[in-house]
Structures are given as structure tokens and as C-alpha cells.
Amino acid sequence: MNPWTLRDLERNDIPRILEIERVSFLTPWTEEMFRTQLRFRDRAVTLVLVEDGVITGYTAAWIAADEMHLLSIAVSPAERRAGRGSALLEALLERGKARGCERTLLEVRETNEGARRLYRLHGFREIGKRRGYYADTGEDAVIMEHRRGE
Numbered sequence: 001m002n003p004w005t006l007r008d009l010e011r012n013d014i015p016r017i018l019e020i021e022r023v024s025f026l027t028p029w030t031e032e033m034f035r036t037q038l039r040f041r042d043r044a045v046t047l048v049l050v051e052d053g054v055i056t057g058y059t060a061a062w063i064a065a066d067e068m069h070l071l072s073i074a075v076s077p078a079e080r081r082a083g084r085g086s087a088l089l090e091a092l093l094e095r096g097k098a099r100g101c102e103r104t105l106l107e108v109r110e111t112n113e114g115a116r117r118l119y120r121l122h123g124f125r126e127i128g129k130r131r132g133y134y135a136d137t138g139e140d141a142v143i144m145e146h147r148r149g150e
């Protein structure tokens with residue numbers, strides 16, 4: 001059995017989430033962005049993965065009508081490649097399904113081969129590109145889509 005559990009983000013989790021965020025992304029989310037996720041619980045989903053009382057990963061999404069948009073997913077560097085990203089992604093897709101979402105969309109940096117592979121393994125398909133999407137490097141984003149039931 002996996003040594004972790006998944007649950008919704010709580011206010012007190014934010015400092016730990018920010019630690020993971022800062023070592024995972026070139027342009028990390030701010031505290032305010034996570035607070036916004038909590039403020040709009042009717043439209044936002046933010047899940048954390050916890051083991052021995054410590055958060056080692058999280059994912060955040062936004063739901064609009066029957067569509068979910070995956071905004072972010074990260075696992076603490078020392079804990080990667082052991083199924084945590086997959087567990088977070090599957091739990092998020094389940095949550096979307098329970099909320100009536102027909103599809104989930106996301107953008108990923110073109111050079112982020114690891115994440116693109118993870119998404120493909122979980123049924124996402126690459127459906128297009130957004131040119132110069134990332135303001136920090138000017139990199140293109142690949143748009144990926146997951147349809148309910150796939």
C-alpha cells in the first residue's frame with residue numbers, strides 16, 4: 001500500500017506548499033494565489049499528498065462548467081519518480097469527474113519532457129500549442145487534453 005494519503009488543501013499547508021513550489025518552478029506561485037484557490041472552493045480544486053504528516057506534493061485546478069483546467073502539479077524533488085505525481089493526477093481527474101467535468105486541459109512547457117510523459121501515461125493527448133506562452137523564457141506551451149472516460 002502507498003504510504004501517502006490525499007486531501008484538500010488547508011490554509012496551514014500553504015508555507016510547505018510554497019517550499020515545494022520554489023524548488024519546482026522558475027516562476028513559482030505566490031501565497032496569494034494559493035489563498036485564492038481556498039477562497040473559491042466552489043470553482044477551485046487543490047489537493048495535497050501527505051505522508052507521515054509531511055506534504056510531499058500538490059496539484060491545483062480550476063473548474064468552469066464542464067471543463068477542468070489543471071493549473072499546477074509538483075512533487076518534492078527527493079520524492080519524485082515513485083508514483084506521487086500519478087496519484088495526484090488521478091485523484092484530480094476523479095475529482096473533476098465527480099464534479100461533472102467532461103474534459104481537462106493543461107499547458108506544459110515544450111521542454112518539460114518528464115511532465116509531458118506523465119500526462120500522456122494518464123490519457124492526455126497533445127492538441128495544440130500556445131506560442132510564447134511563458135513570459136519568463138518566451139517558451140511555447142503544449143496544450144494537452146484529457147477526455148472523460150479515456
Ligand SMILES: CC(C)(COP(=O)(O)OP(=O)(O)OC[C@H]1O[C@@H](n2cnc3c(N)ncnc32)[C@H](O)[C@@H]1OP(=O)(O)O)[C@@H](O)C(=O)NCCC(=O)NCCS
Nearest residue numbers: 024073074075080081082083084085086108114115117118
Ligand atoms: C512532473 C512531476 C509532478 C512528476 O511527479 P512524479 O512523482 O515524479 O511522477 P511519477 O513518479 O508518478 O511519474 C510517473 C511516470 O511519468 C514519467 N515521468 C515523470 N517524471 C519524469 C521525468 N522527469 N523524466 C521522464 N519521465 C518522467 C515516467 O514515465 C514515470 O514513470 P517511471 O518513473 O516508472 O518511469 C515532478 O517531476 C515535478 O514536480 N516536476 C517539477 C514541476 C513540474 O514540472 N510540474 C509540471 C508542470 S506542467
